[in-house]
Amino acid sequence: MTDDRNGPGFPEEGEYVLTQDWPGEAERLALLEAMVDPLCRRALTAAGVRPGLRCLEFGAGSGSVARWLADRVGDPALVTATDVDLGLLGPLAAAGVTVRRHDVVVDDFPPGSFDLIHSRAVLEHLPAREAVLDRLAGWLAPDGVLVVTDCAIDTTAAVPAPVGAALQAWIEVLGITGTDYAWACGFPDPLVQRSYRDVGVEWLRPDLVGGGPVARFWALTVERLRVRIVAAGLADDAVVDAALARLADAAFVAPAPAFVATWGRRPVPGS
């Protein structure tokens, strides 16, 4: 297969391609929440979430973690939920959460604004992820905690074709934009390297069961990226169609892409 770097659909470096203007994106994000919220809640609990903390959830998507944080800290106004696209955050704003359009790569917050910062499935997509991590510590109060959850996968070798081929095409097509799913495989190293304290890590390794919610999430992700995958010459429509058929078949079982959460207390300045 060949690719056409100037053709329609070819992904660009630094482009966020999973935008919310796709009709299936709200369902895709709801399935992501159902799959990974339990991991995030355990990580946030281990990191010490409690009443009264000022929280930031950046790249909040449709906001399930921000909603849960609002409940845990006891006052929705203590929680700030940001995204470059606020299309799915209206209900959160109506519930009293502070909702702001904010690009975490370029926009700032005053020093010490938050006691807890969380993000999920955002840094993996940002080519500037290391620079963003460098800036996050400054937004934390002195004993504040950072919790980062991302998808962590460096190979789909264990997933049978054609699903494995479609998932590999997903990794590679987003790789063109700067997404790095191998980055989180090294957690908690990015926090250790920055001298975060009381560091922890937890993995989630879901199963892909054809027709189930995890398989539906990955089927929507592959369908969402079909045009990009084909334009980049990574797989053709027949492979994508065959993968979607297997993902809908209850007889199909395979390991799903993993997620990992890491957390730690803000480094002591100068350490």
Ligand SMILES: C[S@@+](CC[C@H](N)C(=O)[O-])C[C@H]1O[C@@H](n2cnc3c(N)ncnc32)[C@H](O)[C@@H]1O
């Ligand atoms: C894969 S979605 C994850 C949404 C949500 N965090 C979740 O896990 O349910 C990534 C989100 O990050 C947002 N995003 C992408 N680039 C961003 C940036 N530079 N600053 C803030 N948000 C960004 C997208 O609009 C999208 O809502």
